[in-house]
Amino acid sequence: MQPIIKIEGVSKTYASGFNALKSIDLEIRRGEIFALLGPNGAGKTTLISIICGIVNASSGRVLADGVDIVGDYRQARSLIGLVPQELTTDAFESVWDTVSFSRGLFGKPANPAYIEKVLRQLSLWDKRHSKMLALSGGMKRRVMIAKALSHEPRILFLDEPTAGVDVELRRDMWEMVRGLxxxxxxxxxxxxxxxxxxxxxxxxxxxxxxxxxxxxEKATLMQQLGQKQLHLLLQTPLPALPPSLSQYNLYLSEDGSQLTYTFDAHQETSGIAELLSGLSEQGIALKDLQSQQSSLEEIFVSLVHSPEEPQ
Known part of the structure; x- marks a missing residue:
């Protein structure tokens, strides 16, 4: 299947000489949720701005559903909805007028039934007559998403969509994004x-x-790059790690009451079986054990920081 977004050799160097993007190649599949992660200043917003036609690339090209974003800007832009980080709306307009006006900017004919559908989908229907200045930050964020969806785009960019949103509302928005x-x-x-x-x-x-x-793929990333740990709580504390267990990547807690075994997530569990057998041979009895896998955050930190950099 043809990717819905194809980025080929996109670079961006600003007049100051700052090289914000370095020959980016990326294909985004139709119908997926793709997360772009990176620290502040990594180039995330610059890349999105280029795809949406807000910033011009220094080199390379971008196709949106096969349409060149520079060669046929209007058609390409009509395929894309963008929710920026900043909450920029007319404070004295109603929710309904704000979303309807945004649809008109893309040359779409009025369609009250579709606007109603979007507002209901985003739990904004009861607020349709409310002025923007009367809304909470979370509700304003929902209106921004409604504006981005008003012209029926096939592609939706969300730049830090839940910034400043409380945890409960954040989870509601996650559910909404999955629905989209x-x-x-x-x-x-x-x-x-x-x-x-x-x-x-x-x-x-x-x-x-x-x-x-x-x-x-998220699952593959966590399996290939994640570290797993097996925590073994001992019935009787050990004064030191037995030499016969030195072949394993083991750490003994300071009080000698717990062993921690670290291994790659993609490894088979045969190593664990061998370790448990070795403990049994040494007469080391276990009180409890539990496993733990690296989070995506830990994987992310390990990717963007070189060993000599502070984390």
């Missing part, structure tokens, strides 16, 4: 909430210092 994906909208989001990507994304891209350093 289920209705055929391709969603690309940038976020610094790692749990947001872990919760929603089908695939994850990591960008750092203007370079796309990794693109992978």
């Amino acid at each position: 994906r289920d209705n055929g909208v391709t969603v690309i989001l940038t976020t610094h909430y790692i749990e947001e990507a872990e919760e929603m994304a089908d695939r994850i891209g990591v960008i750092n210092k203007g370079e796309l350093i990794l693109v992978e």
